Amino acid sequence: MADIRPVGWDDGEACVVVLDQTRLPGERTSVACRTVDELVDAIERLVVRGAPALGVAGAYGVALALVEASREGWDEQELNRSIDLVRDARPTAVNLARGVDLARAHVPAGLQAVLAEAHRIAADDEAANRELSRLGADWILARVERRPLTVLTHCNAGALATSAWGTALGLVRELHQRGVLASVFVDETRPLLQGSRLTAWELEQEGISYVVQADAAAASTIARGLVDVAVVGADRIARNGDAANKIGTLGVALACRDAGIPFVVAAPATTVDPGTAHGDEIPIELRSEDEVLSFAGARVTPVEARGFNPAFDVTPHRLVDAIVTEHAVVEPDGTDVVARLTGAASPRAPHS
Amino acid sequence: MADIRPVGWDDGEACVVVLDQTRLPGERTSVACRTVDELVDAIERLVVRGAPALGVAGAYGVALALVEASREGWDEQELNRSIDLVRDARPTAVNLARGVDLARAHVPAGLQAVLAEAHRIAADDEAANRELSRLGADWILARVERRPLTVLTHCNAGALATSAWGTALGLVRELHQRGVLASVFVDETRPLLQGSRLTAWELEQEGISYVVQADAAAASTIARGLVDVAVVGADRIARNGDAANKIGTLGVALACRDAGIPFVVAAPATTVDPGTAHGDEIPIELRSEDEVLSFAGARVTPVEARGFNPAFDVTPHRLVDAIVTEHAVVEPDGTDVVARLTGAASPRAPHS
Numbered sequence: 001m002a003d004i005r006p007v008g009w010d011d012g013e014a015c016v017v018v019l020d021q022t023r024l025p026g027e028r029t030s031v032a033c034r035t036v037d038e039l040v041d042a043i044e045r046l047v048v049r050g051a052p053a054l055g056v057a058g059a060y061g062v063a064l065a066l067v068e069a070s071r072e073g074w075d076e077q078e079l080n081r082s083i084d085l086v087r088d089a090r091p092t093a094v095n096l097a098r099g100v101d102l103a104r105a106h107v108p109a110g111l112q113a114v115l116a117e118a119h120r121i122a123a124d125d126e127a128a129n130r131e132l133s134r135l136g137a138d139w140i141l142a143r144v145e146r147r148p149l150t151v152l153t154h155c156n157a158g159a160l161a162t163s164a165w166g167t168a169l170g171l172v173r174e175l176h177q178r179g180v181l182a183s184v185f186v187d188e189t190r191p192l193l194q195g196s197r198l199t200a201w202e203l204e205q206e207g208i209s210y211v212v213q214a215d216a217a218a219a220s221t222i223a224r225g226l227v228d229v230a231v232v233g234a235d236r237i238a239r240n241g242d243a244a245n246k247i248g249t250l251g252v253a254l255a256c257r258d259a260g261i262p263f264v265v266a267a268p269a270t271t272v273d274p275g276t277a278h279g280d281e282i283p284i285e286l287r288s289e290d291e292v293l294s295f296a297g298a299r300v301t302p303v304e305a306r307g308f309n310p311a312f313d314v315t316p317h318r319l320v321d322a323i324v325t326e327h328a329v330v331e332p333d334g335t336d337v338v339a340r341l342t343g344a345a346s347p348r349a350p351h352s
Numbered sequence: 353m354a355d356i357r358p359v360g361w362d363d364g365e366a367c368v369v370v371l372d373q374t375r376l377p378g379e380r381t382s383v384a385c386r387t388v389d390e391l392v393d394a395i396e397r398l399v400v401r402g403a404p405a406l407g408v409a410g411a412y413g414v415a416l417a418l419v420e421a422s423r424e425g426w427d428e429q430e431l432n433r434s435i436d437l438v439r440d441a442r443p444t445a446v447n448l449a450r451g452v453d454l455a456r457a458h459v460p461a462g463l464q465a466v467l468a469e470a471h472r473i474a475a476d477d478e479a480a481n482r483e484l485s486r487l488g489a490d491w492i493l494a495r496v497e498r499r500p501l502t503v504l505t506h507c508n509a510g511a512l513a514t515s516a517w518g519t520a521l522g523l524v525r526e527l528h529q530r531g532v533l534a535s536v537f538v539d540e541t542r543p544l545l546q547g548s549r550l551t552a553w554e555l556e557q558e559g560i561s562y563v564v565q566a567d568a569a570a571a572s573t574i575a576r577g578l579v580d581v582a583v584v585g586a587d588r589i590a591r592n593g594d595a596a597n598k599i600g601t602l603g604v605a606l607a608c609r610d611a612g613i614p615f616v617v618a619a620p621a622t623t624v625d626p627g628t629a630h631g632d633e634i635p636i637e638l639r640s641e642d643e644v645l646s647f648a649g650a651r652v653t654p655v656e657a658r659g660f661n662p663a664f665d666v667t668p669h670r671l672v673d674a675i676v677t678e679h680a681v682v683e684p685d686g687t688d689v690v691a692r693l694t695g696a697a698s699p700r701a702p703h704s
Contacts, residue, residue, distance in 0.1 A: 185660070189568070190542060196652045197653065211659060212660070214542040214567070216539075216542055216567040217662055218603065219602040220665035223665070246568075251568060292564055293564060295647055295648060301552045302377040302552050304556055305562070306562075308537070308564070308565040313569075314572070
C-alpha cells in the first residue's frame with residue numbers, strides 16, 4: 001500500500017514539510033515552511049488541505065511559531081498573534097483551530113512538548129482513520145447487498161487530506177482490502193479538481209479501479225443505479241449531525257436520497273464540533289472568484305464576469321444516512337450526535 | 353438588444369455558416385461549412401450546438417448535401433447517406449433529426465424548396481422562442497412572489513443554442529425586459545463550460561447582471577434561498593414529460609424540489625418527441641473522456657485515469673414543475689404532454 005503523509009515536521013531544519021498538493025498528480029514535490037507566513041500561505045493556497053491534515057498542520061504550526069519566535073526574539077504577544085494567523089488561515093474546518101488550540105496549551109512547557117502533542121495528534125488521526133474505516137465498512141456491508149459494490153466520492157478525503165490513510169478514501173481502501181470493492185466514481189471537484197488530481201492519484205497508487213466524472217454527472221450516475229453508496233469526508237459536523245464538506249456534497253446527498261442509496265459521512269471525532277449547534281452556524285469560506293472564472297491561468301468567462309465561489313456546503317442531517325467516526329456509526333435523527341461520535345458516551349474516552 | 357444568430361445559409365457561397373462557439377467568449381469568428389463532412393465535424397465538436405440550433409443546422413445540412421451532390425455528381429444513394437450523416441451527428445437532441453427530416457421531404461422539389469423549408473424552421477424557432485418566453489414569464493411571475501427575482505440556469509439555452517433569442521435564456525431576457533429580473537446564477541457547465549463561456553457572454557451582451565459558479569455550487573445556492581426559480585432548456589422531452597438536458601440538470605431539479613422552488617423546462621414544441629414514451633428511451637450521448645481528463649490541452653488527472661462523460665441527463669417529470677413551449681405551460685403529472693405542448697390540443701395548430 002502506498003504510504004502517503006501530507007504533513008510532517010523536519011527536526012533537523014526545524015520546519016513544517018508539506019507535500020505540495022497543488023502540483024499533484026504531475027509532480028510529487030514537498031514544500032518546507034520555515035516561517036508562520038509560509039505555512040499560512042501554504043494553507044491558504046491549498047498546498048496542504050483537508051480538515052484532519054489541517055489539524056496536524058495547525059499543531060505543527062504552533063511549533064513553527066515557537067521556533068520563529070526564538071529566532072526572531074518575539075515577545076509573547078507577537079507569538080500569540082502568529083499562532084492566531086495559523087488558526088484563522090481557513091475558517092470552515094474545525095480541525096485547524098482545534099489542532100492549534102491543543103498544541104498551544106503546551107507552549108508553556110516548550111517546543112518539545114508542543115511537538116510531542118503535534119505528533120500525538122497526527123498518530124491519533126491515523127489510528128482514528130483506520131478504525132473509522134473498519135466501522136464504516138461494516139455498516140456499508142450490512143446495508144448494501146451488491147457484491148462487489150461501487151462507491152461514489154466527492155473531493156479528496158484520502159491520505160492527502162489527513163495525517164495518513166484517509167477518511168472517506170480510507171473507507172474505500174478498507175472495502176478494497178476486504179475484496180468487496182468493484183470501482184469508484186470520482187467527482188472531479190471543481191473548481192480546484194481535488195477529485196481528478198488527488199483522489200485519482202491516490203486510487204491509482206493503490207491499484208483501485210476508478211473513473212473520473214464531472215461533478216454535474218454525479219446525480220445521474222446515482223439515479224441510473226451505477227452506484228451503491230456515496231462516501232464523503234467532512235470539514236465540520238454540527239451537534240445535530242449537519243455536516244459541512246466540499247461544495248457539491250449536498251448535491252450528492254440529494255441524489256442519493258432520491259435514488260434510495262446510502263449517503264455516508266466519514267470523519268474523525270476531531271471533526272465533530274460541540275460548539276456548533278447546527279449547520280447554519282458553520283462559517284462557509286468564500287474563495288477567490290478567479291478559481292471559477294479562469295482555468296490553468298486562462299480566462300474562460302468574459303473578462304467582465306463575476307464569480308461566486310463558496311468552498312463548502314452543508315448537508316442537513318436529514319439527508320445523511322450515517323456518520324462514521326472512530327467511535328461509532330451514528331444514523332442522525334436530529335438529536336445530539338456529539339457524545340456518540342466522540343466516544344464520550346462509551347467507556348472508551350477519546351484519545352485513550 | 354444583441355442580435356445573435358448562430359446558424360445561417362450563405363447564398364453566394366452556397367454553404368452553411370456557423371458562429372464558432374468553441375472560441376467564445378474570447379473570439380467571435382464564423383466557420384463556413386462547404387461540405388457535409390465539415391458540417392458534421394462542426395456539429396460533433398460543438399462549434400454549433402443546442403437542440404433548436406441543431407434543428408436549423410440539420411435543415412441547412414440537407415441543402416448543403418444537395419449542393420455537394422450536384423457539384424460532386426453524387427447519386428441518390430450517396431446523397432441520402434450524406435444526409436444521414438448529418439442526421440446522426442449527435443443522438444440526444446430530437447430537433448436535429450427532425451430538422452433533417454423536414455428539409456429532406458423537400459429534396460424532390462429541389463434546392464430552393466429545401467432552403468425555404470430551412471429558413472421557415474429557423475423563423476418558426478425564433479417566433480416559438482419569443483412566445484414561450486412570454487408564456488414562461490407569465491407562469492413564473494404568477495408562481496414566484498419575490499421582486500425582483502433571481503434565476504438559476506444550467507448550460508446555455510440562449511440565442512446561441514437556437515435560431516435566435518433563446519429558450520431558457522429567452523425567458524430570462526423576457527423577465528429582464530419586464531424589469532423584474534435581479535440577477536442570474538450561471539452554472540459553469542463542465543466539462544465544456546457552456547455556462548461560463550456562452551451564457552455569460554450572452555448575458556454580458558444583454559447587460560443582465562449575473563454571476564458564474566461551479567456546477568457543484570448550484571445545490572447549496574438553491575438551498576440557501578439565493579434563487580427563486582431555475583430555468584433550463586431541453587434536448588428532448590418524452591411523452592410523459594421526462595426531459596433530457598445537459599448533464600447536471602437533474603441535480604438542479606433535485607435541489608429545487610428539496611428547497612421548494614420551481615424548476616422550469618423551456619423549449620420549443622420541436623423538442624417534444626411523441627416517439628419517446630419516457631426518459632429511459634432517450635439515447636444519452638457519451639462524449640470523449642478527454643473532455644473530463646484534460647483541460648485546455650493539459651492533462652489534469654493521472655495519465656492512467658479513465659473518464660466517464662455522459663453529455664446529458666434525464667430529469668423525471670415528477671421533478672419538473674412546468675414545461676413551457678410556445679403553445680402552453682404544462683405542469684406534468686405523468687400523463688401524455690404531447691398534445692398540449694405541441695398545440696395539437698388547441699385550435700392553434702403548430703406552425704400556423
